[in-house]
Amino acid sequence: MQALYDIGGFTPCPAPFNLAAHVLGQAGVAPDKIALQVLGGPALSYGALEQAVRGTGTGLLQAGLVPGDILLMRLGNTPDFPIAYLGAIAAGVIPVPTSSQLTEREVAGMVADLAPAAILHDPSIPSAAGPRHITLSELRAMRDLPQCDWSIGAPDRLAYMVYTSGTSGAPRAVAHAHRAIWARQMMIRDWYDLHAEDRMLHAGAFNWTYTLGTGVMDPWTVGATALIPSPGTLPEALPDLLAEHRATIFAAAPGVYRKLLRVDLSPLPDLRHGLCAGEKLSDPIRQAWQEATGTALYEAYGMSECSTFISGAPGRPAQGAALGRPQRGRRVAIVDESGTPVAHDAPGVIAVHRSDPGLMLGYPTAPEDTRARFAGEWFLTGDMGVMDTDGQISYLGRNDDMMNAGGYRVSPLEVETALASHPGILEIGVTDVEAKADARIIAAFYSGPAPLDPDALAAYVKERLARYKQPRAFIYLPELPRGPNGKLLRRALRAHFRV
Numbered sequence: 001m002q003a004l005y006d007i008g009g010f011t012p013c014p015a016p017f018n019l020a021a022h023v024l025g026q027a028g029v030a031p032d033k034i035a036l037q038v039l040g041g042p043a044l045s046y047g048a049l050e051q052a053v054r055g056t057g058t059g060l061l062q063a064g065l066v067p068g069d070i071l072l073m074r075l076g077n078t079p080d081f082p083i084a085y086l087g088a089i090a091a092g093v094i095p096v097p098t099s100s101q102l103t104e105r106e107v108a109g110m111v112a113d114l115a116p117a118a119i120l121h122d123p124s125i126p127s128a129a130g131p132r133h134i135t136l137s138e139l140r141a142m143r144d145l146p147q148c149d150w151s152i153g154a155p156d157r158l159a160y161m162v163y164t165s166g167t168s169g170a171p172r173a174v175a176h177a178h179r180a181i182w183a184r185q186m187m188i189r190d191w192y193d194l195h196a197e198d199r200m201l202h203a204g205a206f207n208w209t210y211t212l213g214t215g216v217m218d219p220w221t222v223g224a225t226a227l228i229p230s231p232g233t234l235p236e237a238l239p240d241l242l243a244e245h246r247a248t249i250f251a252a253a254p255g256v257y258r259k260l261l262r263v264d265l266s267p268l269p270d271l272r273h274g275l276c277a278g279e280k281l282s283d284p285i286r287q288a289w290q291e292a293t294g295t296a297l298y299e300a301y302g303m304s305e306c307s308t309f310i311s312g313a314p315g316r317p318a319q320g321a322a323l324g325r326p327q328r329g330r331r332v333a334i335v336d337e338s339g340t341p342v343a344h345d346a347p348g349v350i351a352v353h354r355s356d357p358g359l360m361l362g363y364p365t366a367p368e369d370t371r372a373r374f375a376g377e378w379f380l381t382g383d384m385g386v387m388d389t390d391g392q393i394s395y396l397g398r399n400d401d402m403m404n405a406g407g408y409r410v411s412p413l414e415v416e417t418a419l420a421s422h423p424g425i426l427e428i429g430v431t432d433v434e435a436k437a438d439a440r441i442i443a444a445f446y447s448g449p450a451p452l453d454p455d456a457l458a459a460y461v462k463e464r465l466a467r468y469k470q471p472r473a474f475i476y477l478p479e480l481p482r483g484p485n486g487k488l489l490r491r492a493l494r495a496h497f498r499v
Helices: 019-023 046-062 078-091 103-114 136-144 178-185 183-193 209-222 236-242 254-260 284-294 367-372 411-420 454-462 490-496
Strands: 004-006 033-037 043-045 069-073 094-097 116-120 132-135 158-165 171-175 199-202 227-230 250-251 273-276 295-305 307-311 331-335 347-355 378-387 393-398 403-405 408-410 427-436 439-447 473-476
Touching: 019 078, 019 171, 019 178, 019 209, 033 103, 043 046, 046 078, 046 136, 069 078, 069 103, 078 094, 078 136, 078 158, 078 209, 078 273, 094 393, 116 136, 116 331, 132 136, 178 183, 183 209, 183 295, 183 307, 199 209, 209 227, 227 273, 236 250, 236 254, 250 254, 254 273, 254 284, 284 295, 331 378, 393 490, 403 427, 403 439, 408 411, 411 427, 411 439, 411 454, 427 490, 439 490, 454 473
Parallel strands: 033 227, 069 094, 069 116, 094 158, 116 132, 199 227, 199 250, 250 273, 273 295, 439 473
Antiparallel strands: 004 331, 033 043, 158 171, 295 307, 331 347, 347 378, 378 393, 403 408, 427 439
């Protein structure tokens, strides 16, 4: 039998449709309920949230933006981020959320790539010259303006873009339709088990797409309360915050759970379970969390191009070391290079059907890369897996050299490009390595006339790459390992790393 999981019955996205209107659909039901609580900061009711979002939509239009314009977001870890994001979508403007860690050089590349009509700019965050900058004070003043009408239309039209690193060595824009939010109902049911009475605490920053979706928009969609730590909160403080604010669901990357297990966890009587995504969760962390808190961790697998579509959940737990099963309503297969599903328990590429409502529209500035990701009716994730007869999928790793550091996917070619311009480096190879149990870092291996000062190399990449992309180790080798055809063997580099 083929390794194909197909449980239909998911209701198609209604038309006409607006992503932001869908997210804020509960605002009219319970306008006084707390939608967002920044722990140690302000709270925002559903009524105030809708006013802020739709007022922002009006302000963006009054600022001269028109539906279809691209708006680059250079904002910090504050509620301004999700409000501006939804405000743009409400008015038909196309927001592009970005990490505050990006350097001016990286932002300039995005400006050249997308030609945005404007940039929302917190002055404490690096930006780039070119488009008009809408300041943080201007943005906040928009919240009290009259509410904009929802910009409604076909659910397949462009709603927003995010950036992901690709194997080309440069970040790529990924375009998503309004219908992407509709598809997240499958995640809400078959990963979160999220309900209106829940209080979800997400450990990430507002400007991380994992937080923006799982930690904010999805709770708002069902009328739950989103809890976000204030900027600068240390992981060690999270257990007390979970207890104090009676969080019922906790979401974080595996690295956060690893740090929490080093401290004395407070009793968490309200916590139902934890959610984990961003990188592969190790069994030791899963088991230790269960023993320490009495609650389970449910993992999800996904990517920028399709969010998450394989997961475990209460009532549908993953078996053994498996990721879980495809969420009900998804069509997922393990395929060969031609896009043909392989047999159960045979390795292949994890693939999602091109009809999935959460699947990207494409890479707008790289159409050839879009075409390369499809084989027949399947979108190829680039990750290897096996599916058993019950639909449980186990992860086997990538079929390319993409790295995962701290929950961020990073292309080695992008890091290599940044270091290749250093005058003391002749050859450069970058990969992720296990620095200690359950902790991976990015390491740069280089050859040249002589070993270089690691601190000087760290300073060099600091000016060129966001912090999460920067190598944490620099290893000199007389020559880099290469195959018979001269191709760099990145995975062979790991044997040269010593803790």
